[in-house]
Amino acid sequence: MNAANAFVPRFEAWLLRETGIDASSLGVNALERAVLERVRVVRLGAGAHDTDVSADSADIEAYWQQLTMSRDERQALIEALVVPETWFYRDREAYVALARLANERLVRDPAHVLRVLSLPCSTGEEPYTVAMTLLDDGIGENRFAVDAFDISTRAIEHARVGIYGRNSFRGHPLAFRDRHFTALDDVRDSWQLSERVRQTVCFSQTNLFDLQPDTQAPYDFIFCRNVLIYFDREAQDRAIRLLDANLADGGTIFVGPAETGLMMRHAMTSARIPLAFAFRRSTPEDANAARPVVKPLASKAAKAATHASAFAAADTRETAKPSPANRALTRTPWRAPQTAKAVPPDASPQPAAERSLDAARRLADAGEFDAAERLAHQHAIVHGPDVDAFYLLGLIADARGHGADAADFYRKALYLDPAHYEALTHLAALLDIGGGDRAGAQNLMQRAQRSAARAALSVQAAQAAQAAQAADTSADEAQRSRGFHASRRS
Numbered sequence: 001m002n003a004a005n006a007f008v009p010r011f012e013a014w015l016l017r018e019t020g021i022d023a024s025s026l027g028v029n030a031l032e033r034a035v036l037e038r039v040r041v042v043r044l045g046a047g048a049h050d051t052d053v054s055a056d057s058a059d060i061e062a063y064w065q066q067l068t069m070s071r072d073e074r075q076a077l078i079e080a081l082v083v084p085e086t087w088f089y090r091d092r093e094a095y096v097a098l099a100r101l102a103n104e105r106l107v108r109d110p111a112h113v114l115r116v117l118s119l120p121c122s123t124g125e126e127p128y129t130v131a132m133t134l135l136d137d138g139i140g141e142n143r144f145a146v147d148a149f150d151i152s153t154r155a156i157e158h159a160r161v162g163i164y165g166r167n168s169f170r171g172h173p174l175a176f177r178d179r180h181f182t183a184l185d186d187v188r189d190s191w192q193l194s195e196r197v198r199q200t201v202c203f204s205q206t207n208l209f210d211l212q213p214d215t216q217a218p219y220d221f222i223f224c225r226n227v228l229i230y231f232d233r234e235a236q237d238r239a240i241r242l243l244d245a246n247l248a249d250g251g252t253i254f255v256g257p258a259e260t261g262l263m264m265r266h267a268m269t270s271a272r273i274p275l276a277f278a279f280r281r282s283t284p285e286d287a288n289a290a291r292p293v294v295k296p297l298a299s300k301a302a303k304a305a306t307h308a309s310a311f312a313a314a315d316t317r318e319t320a321k322p323s324p325a326n327r328a329l330t331r332t333p334w335r336a337p338q339t340a341k342a343v344p345p346d347a348s349p350q351p352a353a354e355r356s357l358d359a360a361r362r363l364a365d366a367g368e369f370d371a372a373e374r375l376a377h378q379h380a381i382v383h384g385p386d387v388d389a390f391y392l393l394g395l396i397a398d399a400r401g402h403g404a405d406a407a408d409f410y411r412k413a414l415y416l417d418p419a420h421y422e423a424l425t426h427l428a429a430l431l432d433i434g435g436g437d438r439a440g441a442q443n444l445m446q447r448a449q450r451s452a453a454r455a456a457l458s459v460q461a462a463q464a465a466q467a468a469q470a471a472d473t474s475a476d477e478a479q480r481s482r483g484f485h486a487s488r489r490s
Contacts, residue, residue, distance in 0.1 A: 010064065011035055019078060019151060020209060020235030026081060034080040039063045042073065075153060082152045084122040087170040088129050088177075091225070094254045095129060096425055097276040098221060099137040100452070101252055105220060106143065107453050114144035117219040117246065119208055120227050121148035124159025124201070125168055128193060130223065131200040132180055137445065141200050147219075149206035156205045162193035209238065213245030220248050225277075226256035240266050244281065253279045274365045275399075357388055369396050387416040391423050403430055421455070424448035 011031055012023040023031040039059050067073050089095060102114055114134070118127035127148035134144050150156055166189045169177060181191035208227070222243055228236050240263065243253055255263060255277050260270070263279045271278035356379045364372035373396050380389045394409030410427040413420050428444035431437040 008032055008035075014067070015081070016232060016235070018074065019207065020231045020239065021081070022230060022232040022235075025230040031081065034077060035060070035063070037080055038073070038077050042066065079152055079154050082155070084152075084155055086122045086125045087168050088125045088132075088164075090125070090129075090171075091257075091275070091277070092429075093273070093275040094223070094225075094277065095133040096429065097252075097271070097273045097278055098130065098254075099133050100421065100425060100448075101221070102134060102139060102144070103137065103449055103452050105250075106139065113142075114139070114221070115217055115219045115248075116144060116146045116221045116223070117149070118146060118223045119149040119206075119211075120152075120224075121150045121155070121159060121203065122152075123155045123164075123168075124148065124162065124203070125164070126223055126225070127159075127201045127203075128162075128197055130221075131197045132176055135197065135200075136176070136179070138449070141196065144200065146201040148201050148203045149208070149211075150203075151205070151207050153205045156203050159201075159203050160198075162198050163187075164191055164193070165189050208242065209235075211242045211246060213242065218248035218251065219246055220251045222247055222251070222253045225254060226259070228255065228259045228262050236262050237265070240268070244268070247281060249281070251280065255279065274361065356382075357386070357392070360389075360392060364392065364396055364399075369400060372396055385412075385416060387413045387420060387423075390416070391420065394423065394426065398426065398430070406430060419447070419451040419454070421448050421451045424451065 008023075008031065015021050015023050015031060042063060067077065098116075105114065106112060116127075116130050118130060121127050127146045130146050131141075131144075135141065148159065150159075163184065164181075169191075177191060180194050180197050182194070184190045184192055208224075224239070224243055228239060231239060244266065247253060252271055253263070253268070257275075257277055260277055260279075263270075267282045268279040269282040271280050356375060360372045360375035360379065363369075363375065373393065376389050376392045376396070380386055380393075383389075390409050390413040394406045394413065397403075397406035397409060407427055407430050410423045410430070413423040414427070417423070424444050425448050428441040428448065431441040431444065
């Protein structure tokens with residue numbers, strides 16, 4: 001490999017320019033190995049992994065000339081560097097959040113057709129999981145469309161075929177495979193995805209940086225997970241701006257766990273759905289809520305606002321870049337909390353009970369399950385049965401793979417609040433995927449959908465009432481103004 005050392009910087013610059021990928025993020029000597037592999041194949045006629053055939057400086061210089069002139073060879077080197085690492089329902093909480101947010105969007109606008117983007121889509125597991133999630137949640141294939149882009153031609157071809165081996169089915173019970181796949185008799189441990197799912201996804205070989213804003217209807221949901229960490233700072237910022245430009249108003253971007261801090265550098269705000277790693281475009285209200293109070297002597301209201309800002313900031317800390325091995329870890333369901341309410345000017349600071357439960361949630365988000373579980377149990381002992389405490393304990397058990405314990409806690413939460421949307425959807429997922437109780441899961445999902453519809457109607461009613469009150473106030477002010485002017489004329 002010594003022959004390649006002098007040329008590595010040249011190839012690193014090419015890779016960064018061509019793809020935005022920082023070569024150092026691929027692992028030690030990954031680019032060097034890929035270059036030598038292509039030199040052996042293209043220039044020396046050896047096998048891709050025949051390390052006995054050595055290349056000298058002249059061979060590498062000749063390959064560099066070929067690389068700069070041949071689009072096919074540039075793509076081939078990219079293919080040698082891009083190694084797919086994905087599976088169905090990876091980071092399941094993102095898909096639980098997708099189902100909930102998609103239903104809420106369709107409740108608000110029943111005629112809307114959802115648009116979802118998966119980029120990079122790799123060999124198709126992610127966009128197909130999006131499609132299966134929406135179909136299983138009762139959203140018909142005519143109500144959504146999924147676009148799936150990847151820089152790898154080989155990955156796109158694999159995805160379009162829709163045949164997967166056991167490596168694509170990891171970390172979860174496989175009830176979804178029974179519903180959507182057919183085992184191939186002539187190929188061991190291989191399954192063919194159904195045509196119904198495949199026809200909802202449109203694949204295209206596309207570089208993320210080739211995205212053009214405003215060329216089509218924007219996307220309601222964008223999945224761009226575990227790729228930004230491979231870019232340098234400039235490419236990260238450029239990628240996030242492109243994603244934002246293609247996001248619909250009120251839309252959601254899902255990123256990888258190590259990429260949350262990157263989103264905070266831009267006008268993006270956490271959707272506050274732990275372990276979904278979901279973000280939306282920031283609003284002026286978000287900016288005001290995050291602005292710290294700097295007065296030396298703060299009032300009680302200012303202290304309350306500062307506390308709320310500090311709590312919001314706790315979710316925005318940047319996660320350290322993981323090692324390649326850690327990037328493959330499967331994450332399990334977490335909590336989808338209620339939207340945080342703004343602190344009114346005369347509000348008192350957050351009660352101790354809420355502070356203790358918030359602390360438990362933050363510990364759980366950080367993966368400190370033991371400490372989070374102790375704090376949640378302590379909260380229930382001190383303050384009595386609590387729906388949020390039971391739900392959090394269920395999520396902790398779910399994250400640890402203790403399905404029976406998780407189901408028990410979800411049921412306790414539903415005993416206290418039969419319309420608790422998140423407990424309904426998580427228990428439904430456990431019954432469907434883990435217990436094989438499809439009928440029970442469907443019943444729970446129907447209850448969850450009714451709960452979401454009632455919540456949406458309540459919001460609409462509240463907005464209508466506020467609008468009516470504002471109109472009455474405006475009319476009263478106009479009447480008083482007319483009376484004032486009349487009295488002045490007299």
